[in-house]
């Protein structure tokens with residue numbers, strides 16, 4: 001039966017040149033030394049991917065239970081216990097599926113390549129801070145940037161807090177402005193962190209909260225937890241962690257249970273070591 005299988009491999013290699021040029025990333029050789037089974041093997045070459053990624057190897061199906069199919073991870077995926085662990089930017093069984101929004105120019109702003117469910121900040125600046133932000137989401141079935149939010153450059157965190165505690169205007173505007181103002185947490189002073197923490201708390205407890213506002217508030221908290229340790233006061237850290245905990249447990253509003261899974265995942269991905277958030281993810285989930 002092994003001979004039969006080798007013939008199948010040759011059939012793959014000798015595909016008409018025209019087919020190969022449209023899918024140049026598909027490997028033309030397959031390492032047969034990794035296969036030791038004598039069982040019949042089905043090679044299905046009709047299901048070749050059209051995306052240009054070499055997923056064809058997974059179409060070799062081994063009916064045998066004694067050998068495992070040679071799963072090949074691409075795009076930097078790592079094979080661990082027969083599962084591809086993909087980098088953030090890729091997903092799918094072999095990491096062949098795009099999990100990011102391409103860098104793009106939208107509404108006059110340039111946004112960098114961004115992983116799904118993350119915010120992108122514009123390259124256009126105002127006082128060293130991005131002027132606009134957009135969320136990369138897969139709501140449409142393929143990763144795309146959603147609405148663009150522009151920040152009023154002159155606004156400060158204290159302005160926002162004052163406004164939000166009296167008669168709040170446009171909550172969206174205030175929430176996204178806060179997110180942008182805290183997007184470079186290492187530059188925030190202790191006072192600014194305290195103010196931003198109060199804003200985020202207020203937003204999450206607001207009666208008129210929407211999913212967008214929730215995302216902005218929790219993203220703000222993630223960013224604050226990433227600020228320099230010396231400017232983060234113990235009591236703020238405590239409050240932020242408590243806020244995230246309450247949010248994870250759905251104690252704030254009827255939105256948290258809907259948006260919480262994504263956001264907790266996102267919080268866990270905060271780049272530097274952030275004990276508070278990881279702890280929250282473990283206890284809240």
Ligand SMILES: *[C@@H]1O[C@H](CO)[C@@H](O)[C@H](O)[C@H]1NC(C)=O
Pocket residue numbers: 044045046047
């Ligand atoms: C090969 O794969 C295609 C698409 O997945 C499927 O439609 C077709 O039935 C398969 N052919 C065989 C012989 O398994």
Ligand SMILES: *[C@@H]1O[C@H](CO)[C@@H](O)[C@H](O)[C@H]1NC(C)=O
Pocket residue numbers: 102
């Ligand atoms: C994303 O950008 C790359 C090149 O940077 C391009 O090859 C690819 O087609 C783009 N994808 C989409 C969906 O625009």
Ligand SMILES: *[C@@H]1O[C@H](CO)[C@@H](O)[C@H](O)[C@H]1NC(C)=O
Pocket residue numbers: 091097098099100116138140141142143
């Ligand atoms: C995006 O959504 C589509 C449709 O729901 C799904 O098939 C696809 O796997 C998703 N892609 C990512 C990267 O999550």
Ligand SMILES: *[C@@H]1O[C@H](CO)[C@@H](O)[C@H](O)[C@H]1NC(C)=O
Pocket residue numbers: 159160163167168169170
């Ligand atoms: C606060 O909100 C109100 C209502 O939208 C708005 O008129 C006012 O300019 C805001 N104040 C500040 C400081 O942003």
Ligand SMILES: *[C@@H]1O[C@H](CO)[C@@H](O)[C@H](O)[C@H]1NC(C)=O
Pocket residue numbers: 194197198201235236239
């Ligand atoms: C911390 O939380 C307490 C109660 O949860 C609240 O009264 C206080 O204002 C919060 N402090 C800050 C700085 O947000």
Ligand SMILES: *[C@@H]1O[C@H](CO)[C@@H](O)[C@H](O)[C@H]1NC(C)=O
Pocket residue numbers: 168207208
């Ligand atoms: C919520 O929104 C409604 C209408 O949009 C408004 O009348 C009400 O004052 C808002 N409530 C709060 C607490 O902002």
Ligand SMILES: *[C@@H]1O[C@H](CO)[C@@H](O)[C@H](O)[C@H]1NC(C)=O
Pocket residue numbers: 207208254
């Ligand atoms: C959830 O929020 C929406 C809009 O804010 C409201 O109409 C609905 O009654 C709320 N549901 C619950 C169960 O609180």
